[in-house]
Every structure is written in structure tokens, then in C-alpha cells.
Amino acid sequence: MKKGNILGGAFHTSTLTVVGLGLMGGSLALALRPHADTIIGVDPNPETLAYAKANGIIDVGTDDLREGVSQAETVILAAPVRVIVELLERKLVSFLRYNTLVIDIGSTKQEIVRAMSKLPIGIHAIGGHPMAGKEHSGIQHAEARILIGRPFVLTPTERRTPATLSRAVALVESIGAVPVQMDAARHDQTVATISHLPYIISSALVATTAYQAQVDPAVWQLASSGFRDTSRLASSDIKMMMDILGTNKQAVTTMLAFFRMQLAQLEALLISGDEVGLVNFLSAIRDTRNEWWLNQQKGAK
């Protein structure tokens, strides 16, 4: 995995347009505030635009894509994956200026990078995915600092121009995130493991609890902090998750098969009464998780 630092440089852009003002779009606009002369926000929701303008997240708001992007030097697409693909394939292309940097923050990258590869030569497009999140979505929860110290994956298109990568790396570094260059396929397999699989098992846990609640509703009364955390992802935005699952089916179902394998091993140890085997397996898992979490906390400092 290459870190992009050597390619980076100070980032400044005249006009930045953020298409889609949700939690991440809003957070990016806030983080890029010092590095852009003008920030334009494009969103279909007038209340979102009003909120973003009133809170200094954007300078100008519009629901008109052409108006929003035609003067931009940098465009960030911050929408669900299939909306981004649709923008790239149909709507966006005729509105962009020559030499514009187009970066997205969609949660899966193969379909987006494929669409980016078909853009005209003069458009500098690259896939992006900041690995940060919050329990709550929506622009009212946007914060510049949620990106600081977090990996920001960059997935080049087939063209792989060094100039595009260097501008994207500079953008990522200007907001304090850590650029991580990776092929789109590798990105999608990785996030299937650490993000899409957790969403599915979290949802299956809630479904199982609801099933058991038909027999005894006490499950809802006694559920506590452990259930809260394990089930948290089941509250994710459905449109966002449907686009993720729909564009990463093979990787997600592969990880589900691997997950069933591990689950079966735990169950076999439990049913067989092999306490030594179960202690060893669970201890190794706990150590692995603790080591990861310790490194995360170190990284955050």
C-alpha cells in the first residue's frame, strides 16, 4: 500500500463544488473551507441548502447540477454509490470545465471507477473513500475533524495520471486525513469485510431478536449496551446500504461464506464441550481485536 505523501503538496482550489450535502459531504466542505475561495453546494433539498448556508458550510447553494458544477475547479461527489454512477455516466459530463478534478466518496469503488474511466480526457477523475463515520447521518452532524487521522482511500482509474493522483493526495492531506492508494477491487473486498459484513450480521442479530420477541418480548426490556453496539449498524441508511450491497455483491457474499465458517467453528467447539479449544480460539480473537483497537487509539493521537 503506497502512502501518497511524496506526491502531495499544498492544496488550494478556486471553486469547490460538493454534490450531496449529507454528513460526509458537509464534513468535507467544512474541512476544505480554508483551502477553497468559494464553496458551492448542490443538493435537491432546499432545507439542507439553507442549513448549509446559514452555518457557513457553503457559500452558495443550488439544486441545479449544471449551475453548481460548471465553474468548479474541484468537484466532490458525495451521494449513494448508484447516484454517483448515474451522475458520471449521464448528467455530469457535459457540464464540467476542462481540467476539473472530480473525486467521489462512494462506499464501493469498482463501478464508480469504471464510469470515471469513460469521462473525457480533460477531466481528472479519481475514486475516493474516507474511512470515517458517525452514528448519526445528515448535515447537522457534519464536523471537519471526523476526517483527521483517518485513512482516505484513493482508487485511480485506468488512466492513472500522476497529476490527478497528486491533486487528490494534496486535497486529502490538506484536511488531515491519510491518503491510501489502492485498486478499486481490493478496496471493495476490504470494505466488504470490515463494513458490509458487519452491517449484515448486525441486521441479522436484530431480526433474530425480533423473532425471539414474538415468543417473549422481555428481550427488548433486557437488551443493554452490548446489544446496542452490536446492533448499531442495523440503523444505517437503507438507500446507502442498498447501493453498497447492490454494487459489491460478490465480495459481500464471499465474506458471508467465510463468516459462516468461523461461526461454525465456534459452535462446534461450544457443542462438543471442548473448553480448552474454545478458550484458545476466543482468547486469540480477543487479543487480535484488542491489538487492533490499541493501534486505532494510538493512530488517533
Next chain:
Amino acid sequence: MKKGNILGGAFHTSTLTVVGLGLMGGSLALALRPHADTIIGVDPNPETLAYAKANGIIDVGTDDLREGVSQAETVILAAPVRVIVELLERKLVSFLRYNTLVIDIGSTKQEIVRAMSKLPIGIHAIGGHPMAGKEHSGIQHAEARILIGRPFVLTPTERRTPATLSRAVALVESIGAVPVQMDAARHDQTVATISHLPYIISSALVATTAYQAQVDPAVWQLASSGFRDTSRLASSDIKMMMDILGTNKQAVTTMLAFFRMQLAQLEALLISGDEVGLVNFLSAIRDTRNEWWLNQQKGAK
């Protein structure tokens, strides 16, 4: 499910002994501080005893069980399940005064209540399980307030004496927790759903990630807040969890079978490309989880 309020009354005890000074034992000692003349802590670890004494959690500390419990009017057993069973079946019985209230906070209740039922008639024993927790264990994280507003399950023994229940209800209410009376078998099935199953799937998720990391260690680098929450329970104390799984095997494996059923349904919808079916299923799950979480937050106020 009966709430015990009608039976409750002001709780006061001369000498309270807490056996096992971990997070919950320490939190209970702190919460019961205003309701006990003297608090004795029993723990094998001299550093734990010194910490508890220095921080006013207990008045007297000892590693000698007989010394700790022989003057107690109230005894709380706060240890892993099989340690509690061992105490009840062998060590404790000859040391207790007549008319002592014995309550435990073990995470499964059937084996404990069975052992309690064999205590001499003069001992008032009842099973207990406060539904509260924290990411970190150990007495240094103990807090009186983690029990406030939380359900505190009480599982009577075969004898079911109203006097025992009434004293236990008064104790629970004195610390601001909510007494919930329930049979031990029903308790164990319920916590298998909302606590033990989440632990196993959280552990299987970490094992799956470690498995995928052998192919590509980038999974550890990109894992973010979603993975953190879903994998949190995999960091649980192994001895505690082994005692839980070992004493609740049938309920846990039943819930694992139900979980696989729900997982298979999600997978079938995903693979078949039935987007409408998948949206409907995931939306119902999200609504269920959000409704539970909203009620939890209301309850906490």
C-alpha cells in the same frame, strides 16, 4: 413480567459483604454506600482490595471468605457464574449467619438458582442480574450510576419466600435500578438472545477479519467505527464468557440456529437480486432497532 415495586421498601443493612470486586461488584458497593453501615469486600487480589479501600468503595477488605461473610447481614456474590456456583455449593454455606440475604449478579441464572435452592432454610437466597455494563472491566471503572434506571433481574429459588423477594426488591430500588422478576430459565433464554449471541457473532466477525487479513492486511488499516462497535464484545473477559457459555449452552445454540435462519434469508434476498424484498426486510429491521433504541433513551431519562 412483574415489577416488584409494591413489595419494596426502604433498604438498610448493617453489614454488607461484596464477594468479588470487579466492575459490577465495585459499582454495587458504591451504589449501596448510603444504605449500609459497613461494607466488607472479599477479593483474592490485594491490589484490588487496597484500591477499593483507598477510594472509599469498601470499609474493610479481606481475602478470607469466612472472615468476610460471617458478620454480614447482606452478601452479594459478584464473580463469574461457575465461581458463584462453587461458592454456594461448597465454601459459603458454613460461614453464613442465620437470616442473611444472599444475592448474586451472575450472568446466567439456572445453575446458580439450583445451588441456592439447596442452601439451609435460614439463608434468604435469590438470583440477580443487573443489565448494565461498560466497555472496560475492573474496579477502577466502577461507578454507582451505571445501574440507575437499568433493569435488575431477580430470579427466585424454588422456595420463593415473599420476605426474600421483598428484601431484594428494596435493595434494587435503593440503588435506582428497576427490579424485574423472572424465572431463571426465561432469563437465560432472554440473555442468550441479547447478550451471548451478540458475543459469539462479534467474535466470529473478528475471526473472519483475521482470516481475510492473511490475504490482505489492509482490513485492519481501513476498519473504522462500524467495525469497532460490532466487534466490541469480542474483547469481553474470557473467563466470564466461558462460564456463561458453559452454563447456557442449549439456549445459546438455539439462538445460533435462529440467527443462521435470519442470515440465510438476508443472503437469499441479496443473491437473488430481489431488491424490493431486501429493502422491505432491511427497513423493518432498521425500524425495529430504532424503536428499541428510542425507548432505551427515553428510559434513561
